[in-house]
Amino acid sequence: MRALCLFLFVFLYITIDAQVTGRVTDKNNEPLPFVNVYLKDSYRGTTTNENGYFELELPTNGTFTITFQYLGFQTQQKEVSYLSENVDINITLKAESTTLQTVLIDSEDNPANAIIRSAIADRKKNKQKIDAYTADFYSRGLWRIKNAPEKILGQDLGDLGGGLDSTRSGIVYLSETVSKIKFKAPDKFNERIIASKISGNDNGVSFNSAQEANFSFYNSTIDINAQLISPIAGNAFSYYTYELEGVFYDERGNLINKIKVNPKRDDDVVFKGTIYIVEDTWQIYGVELKTTGKSIQVPIIEELSFKQSFNFSDQDSIWVKTSQAIDFSWAFLKTKGDGRFTAVYTNYNFTPDFDKNSFSQEILSFDIKANQLDSTYWAKKRPVPLTIEEQEDYFQKDSLQTIRKSKPYLDSIDGVKNKIKITSPLFGYDWQNSSRNIRAGFTSPLFVSFNTVQGFNSSTELYFTKDLEEEQGRKYWRLFSNLNYGISDDRFRMEGGIDIKFNNFSKPFLRISGGSRVESINQTDPITKFGNTVSTLFFQSNFLKLYGRQYVEALFFRDIANGVRLGGRVSFEERVPLFNTTDFVVFPSASNNYTSNNPLRRNSPGVPSFEAHTITKLFFSTRINFDQKYYSYPDGKYNVSSEKFPQLTLTYEGGIGASVRDYNFGQINGRLIQQFDIRNKGRFGYHLKAGTFINANDIAYVDFQHFWGNQTRIGRTPNYLNQFNLLPYYKLSTNGSYAEFHTEHDFKGYILNKIPWVSSLNLSLVGGAHVLYTENNKPYSEYSIGLDNIGFGKFRFLRLDYFWPYFDGWKSSNFIIGIKFVPDL
Numbered sequence: 001m002r003a004l005c006l007f008l009f010v011f012l013y014i015t016i017d018a019q020v021t022g023r024v025t026d027k028n029n030e031p032l033p034f035v036n037v038y039l040k041d042s043y044r045g046t047t048t049n050e051n052g053y054f055e056l057e058l059p060t061n062g063t064f065t066i067t068f069q070y071l072g073f074q075t076q077q078k079e080v081s082y083l084s085e086n087v088d089i090n091i092t093l094k095a096e097s098t099t100l101q102t103v104l105i106d107s108e109d110n111p112a113n114a115i116i117r118s119a120i121a122d123r124k125k126n127k128q129k130i131d132a133y134t135a136d137f138y139s140r141g142l143w144r145i146k147n148a149p150e151k152i153l154g155q156d157l158g159d160l161g162g163g164l165d166s167t168r169s170g171i172v173y174l175s176e177t178v179s180k181i182k183f184k185a186p187d188k189f190n191e192r193i194i195a196s197k198i199s200g201n202d203n204g205v206s207f208n209s210a211q212e213a214n215f216s217f218y219n220s221t222i223d224i225n226a227q228l229i230s231p232i233a234g235n236a237f238s239y240y241t242y243e244l245e246g247v248f249y250d251e252r253g254n255l256i257n258k259i260k261v262n263p264k265r266d267d268d269v270v271f272k273g274t275i276y277i278v279e280d281t282w283q284i285y286g287v288e289l290k291t292t293g294k295s296i297q298v299p300i301i302e303e304l305s306f307k308q309s310f311n312f313s314d315q316d317s318i319w320v321k322t323s324q325a326i327d328f329s330w331a332f333l334k335t336k337g338d339g340r341f342t343a344v345y346t347n348y349n350f351t352p353d354f355d356k357n358s359f360s361q362e363i364l365s366f367d368i369k370a371n372q373l374d375s376t377y378w379a380k381k382r383p384v385p386l387t388i389e390e391q392e393d394y395f396q397k398d399s400l401q402t403i404r405k406s407k408p409y410l411d412s413i414d415g416v417k418n419k420i421k422i423t424s425p426l427f428g429y430d431w432q433n434s435s436r437n438i439r440a441g442f443t444s445p446l447f448v449s450f451n452t453v454q455g456f457n458s459s460t461e462l463y464f465t466k467d468l469e470e471e472q473g474r475k476y477w478r479l480f481s482n483l484n485y486g487i488s489d490d491r492f493r494m495e496g497g498i499d500i501k502f503n504n505f506s507k508p509f510l511r512i513s514g515g516s517r518v519e520s521i522n523q524t525d526p527i528t529k530f531g532n533t534v535s536t537l538f539f540q541s542n543f544l545k546l547y548g549r550q551y552v553e554a555l556f557f558r559d560i561a562n563g564v565r566l567g568g569r570v571s572f573e574e575r576v577p578l579f580n581t582t583d584f585v586v587f588p589s590a591s592n593n594y595t596s597n598n599p600l601r602r603n604s605p606g607v608p609s610f611e612a613h614t615i616t617k618l619f620f621s622t623r624i625n626f627d628q629k630y631y632s633y634p635d636g637k638y639n640v641s642s643e644k645f646p647q648l649t650l651t652y653e654g655g656i657g658a659s660v661r662d663y664n665f666g667q668i669n670g671r672l673i674q675q676f677d678i679r680n681k682g683r684f685g686y687h688l689k690a691g692t693f694i695n696a697n698d699i700a701y702v703d704f705q706h707f708w709g710n711q712t713r714i715g716r717t718p719n720y721l722n723q724f725n726l727l728p729y730y731k732l733s734t735n736g737s738y739a740e741f742h743t744e745h746d747f748k749g750y751i752l753n754k755i756p757w758v759s760s761l762n763l764s765l766v767g768g769a770h771v772l773y774t775e776n777n778k779p780y781s782e783y784s785i786g787l788d789n790i791g792f793g794k795f796r797f798l799r800l801d802y803f804w805p806y807f808d809g810w811k812s813s814n815f816i817i818g819i820k821f822v823p824d825l
Contacts, residue, residue: 020056020080021385022089024048024068032070032093034325034342036309040065040077043135043313043348046383047323050340053385058082067251069309071276071286072096075251098246098258112242112259115277119232122282127218129318131185132354136178136347138383139208142390143173143339161200162400163393171393173339174199175206178381182352188359189214196370197378199390200397203470205371205633211363213324213343215306217275217287220679224304225296226748227680228269231261231289239263239270247279252312255279267294267762268753269680273305283319285310293330294762297748299794302329316350332794344383361562363640364631371634410434428460437467449529452542452580452594453518455488462496474504474635484517488582493517497553504636507565508558514551518578521545521599521609522706522729531712540585540592543711543729545599547609547702548576557621563628563639569619575702577608599730600701610700615658624648646674651691655703665703665735666694673721682747682764687721690739697735704733707740707772715799715818719744724770724782725816726805736775744768746788764788766801780807786816 024035031052038045039058048054058064061082066089069075073093080087148160148168163170178195182188191210198204220234221227229239243260250256257277263270276285287308293301305327310319322345329338352358386394403409411434418431430441445460461482468475481496495515502508520527522545527535532544550573557567580597595602598609626645631638641647654666669691677683691705709727717723721742747765752758770782786801799818805811 019058019082020066020087020089022054022091023052024054024070024091024093025052026073027092027094029092032073034070034307034309034323035073035093036067036069036311036323038067038069038311038322040067041314043311043320043322043346045311045322045344045346047309047325047342047344049385050387053387055383055385057380057383067311068093069250069311071274071288071307071309074248077251096248098248110242110244112244112257113237115244115257115259115279115282116232116236116242119277119282119284120234120236123218123232123234126281126283126318127216128185129316130218130320130350132183132350132352134180134182134349134352135345137181137191137210138176138178138344138346138381139206139210139213140176140342140384141173141206141208141339142171142341143337145169145172145335145337147335148172149333149335162397162404163200171199171389172337174390174393174397175204175208176378176382177206177208179210181210182354182358183214184354184359189363190359191364193364193366193370195373195377195381196366197373198371199394200401202398202401203371205366205635208341209364209631210343213326213341215308215324215326216321217284217289217308221269222271223677224291225298226269227677228271228291228295229680231271231275232284239265239268245274250285250312254285254312256285261289265753265759266292267749267759269295269749271306278319281319283310284308285319293794297762297764297789297796299762299791299796300330300332302331304328313348313350316348318350320348320350321345342384346383361627361629362632363629364633366632366634368634407435437470437472438465439467440464450533450537451529451544451546452536452582453489453546453578453597454486454491455582455584457484457486459484469504469635471635474501476501482515482517486518488584489578506559506637509556509567511553511555513553513555516548516550518546519549521547521702522709522733523702524706524708526708526710526723526729527712528716531714531716535712536594537584537586540587540589540594541711542580542594545597545609545730546578548578550574559637562630563625565623567621569617571617572614573617574612574614575610575700576612577610579608580605599733610663610702611660613658613660613663613700615655615663615700618654618656619652621649621651624650643674643676646672646686648672655699660700662698663700663703665696665699667691667696667703667705668694669705675721680748680750682745682750684743684745685719685721686741686743688739688741690737692737693735699735701733704735705738706730706733710816713814713816715801715816716820717818718820719746720768720770720784720801724772724780725784725801726782726803726811726814727772727780732772732774732777732780734774734777738775739773741771742768743770762789762796766799768801778808781805784816786818788818 024032026032033048033050035048037054037056046054046056063081066078066080068091070093074096076091076093078089146169148164160172163172175198177193179191179193182190189211196206198206215222217230220230222230229236231240241262245258245260247255247257259275261273261275263272271289271291273289275287278285287306290303290305292303293299307325308321309323311322312319324343326341414432414434426446428442428444432439442462443460445458448456448458450456459482463480465476465478478499484493493516495517497511497513500510527543535541535543551571553571555569560566578597583594596605598607600609601607625641625647627642629640649671652668655664658664671689673687675685708723709729710725711728721744745767749764751765752763766786766788768784772780782803782805784801784803786799788799789796790798790800797820801816803816804813
């Protein structure tokens with residue numbers, strides 16, 4: 001039965017509205033993938049699939065000339081007469097015979113260098129020829145995995161949507177889109193997806209994007225996590241050597257130069273491979289280039305290759321990209337994988353009638369029924385035929401989807417997952433009702449932390465979540481409760497509340513909560529429970545200072561306009577000082593004793609840091625992302641922040657109605673944050689924050705502005721744009737005016753990749769500066785230099801920096817070890 005259904009599926013695919021079909025092979029009858037197949041003198045075309053098959057829709061009945069173009073092979077043309085019946089043709093392409101006999105070899109100059117210089121000289125002119133256009137766009141994304149693990153961090157992976165076979169290998173992602181795109185240089189882009197399909201998910205929308213696939217080697221750099229240098233960039237000769245492998249003539253008589261591109265340093269931000277340049281016009285005829293995970297500083301990637309083919313338009317007198325294939329392979333531990341993203345561009349218009357309304361902040365949108373189109377539509381509109389592997393994946397997963405959405409199947413899966421184990425009370429328990437989108441459970445109480453106020457203490461969270469849409473996290477309500485018990489202070493604390501996310505477009509979020517908890521006096525939370533546990537028990541340094549808070553609170557945030565998020569919080573609080581209740585330590589030190597829980601009186605254990613009181617707290621915040629663009633998906637709005645402008649945040653915080661009158665106050669502050677690439681020179685970032693207090697001369701110490709310091713010598717963030725790494729946690733806390741500035745530049749290998757031997761380590765040099773101004777204090781500053789991307793093989797999660805602090809003179813410098821993959825360390 002399965003074989004019959006698959007046959008019908010394939011039959012439907014190859015017969016409905018198919019006009020010209022066929023297969024392209026070489027002289028050995030081996031299939032040629034991604035051959036350009038197009039109507040002569042037009043932008044109507046397609047490419048062959050991995051098995052060499054193609055399908056080309058003709059506009060009307062008549063006689064047409066079809067061109068078959070493939071890099072490294074002679075272009076061939078075939079005349080076809082179409083009279084309402086399917087035409088099937090098979091084409092054999094001959095390998096291109098390149099020659100150097102007609103090239104004058106200059107003994108003082110490599111002939112390839114002269115060609116590349118001409119291509120560089122005309123690069124901007126040729127780029128301007130395609131600086132505005134509309135086109136039809138088709139994309140297909142495919143991911144495969146081999147030897148997938150059954151669990152990751154204790155979580156079952158299952159069969160990844162039905163894509164894995166008995167060896168736990170197979171396709172885990174297959175999707176297609178058909179869209180219409182508009183582009184205007186330098187960065188205006190719009191894509192309207194009219195059809196979207198994901199294997200095994202009839203309600204899914206593909207995340208393939210024309211903008212993400214818009215790689216142009218006419219640009220100086222290609223952004224793939226790092227800024228890779230184009231072989232025809234202005235500074236390309238600093239990165240590449242070139243070799244003219246040969247020349248050949250295309251079907252129009254154009255002389256095409258085949259040039260081998262070799263990086264001077266393999267681990268630099270470079271490509272290697274072949275680029276084809278048209279003589280006289282110096283335009284790109286095609287590229288076959290690849291790079292590595294080392295070059296883009298993504299160690300899990302083994303290789304990333306680009307193949308682009310260009311067609312000549314007599315109408316516009318330019319060579320334009322008509323197809324692109326991006327292949328990738330990756331490996332991590334014993335698991336490997338590969339994939340391909342295919343793109344086809346057709347029906348170009350290089351004289352579009354754009355006006356001021358042609359582009360907006362919305363760069364991608366979906367037609368209402370984009371993900372509801374049937375196989376008849378796809379059989380007609382899909383320009384690149386599916387391979388047998390892809391056909392089977394669609395058939396298998398679409399069949400499984402019907403079963404896996406049924407209530408009996410969901411109930412059976414839940415029955416297995418919901419079984420209570422003997423270890424559940426210790427390691428946590430999750431319960432679900434998949435057909436009703438309900439989840440509930442509690443977390444493990446075994447994650448014990450230690451502080452000198454509570455001693456050893458344990459927490460567990462209880463939750464109940466109801467998703468109001470099929471996909472988790474888009475629209476839901478959630479009940480939660482956190483239970484905490486401290487052994488030394490013999491105190492049980494409980495808090496709870498409800499979270500509601502109303503939609504995934506303006507993303508309104510409401511939380512109503514209340515209860516009792518211990519909270520850090522430093523509201524930036526510079527030290528985590530785990531970090532404090534280690535420093536306290538093993539180094540007798542109790543950095544975490546706590547106070548007691550009983551509260552009732554309401555919080556609400558939402559987007560009020562594109563790029564503008566507004567929100568606020570109001571709470572009534574009873575706050576009490578807390579004191580140390582234990583002096584236990586694993587390794588006692590005679591020279592180092594616990595300090596009191598009062599940051600102001602470190603050696604006075606019985607003195608409170610503030611007077612117990614009640615207060616009503618107010619908090620209002622506006623976050624503005626200038627020039628924010630966004631994707632409009634059927635399930636929500638997805639923001640794309642601009643790197644051209646900083647993110648601005650304005651905040652007001654105040655206390656009113658305090659039982660201690662002097663504790664009423666107000667504070668206003670603002671911050672600017674921005675990160676951006678400086679071409680291939682690395683990534684620069686800065687963070688500026690300033691604020692001032694109003695009527696705050698004698699406020700409670702918990703309401704001071706505290707800063708993110710660090711006394712553990714461990715960094716736990718990917719960058720240090722929001723913290724000081726040698727500043728004691730409460731050294732410069734203030735209730736006056738303040739300003740802090742952080743800047744950091746990650747050279748992304750720009751310097752170290754040019755040093756022999758060092759380049760093979762794939763390290764990145766990072767420099768930074770951090771300055772803090774507070775009222776009535778001298779400025780504090782830190783300066784740093786460090787190495788990022790440290791590790792072994794594919795494990796690159798370490799960073800090492802050396803900091804020099806200055807505060808009324810140079811202070812003791814030190815190393816900071818950054819561990820980036822554990823944010824709560």
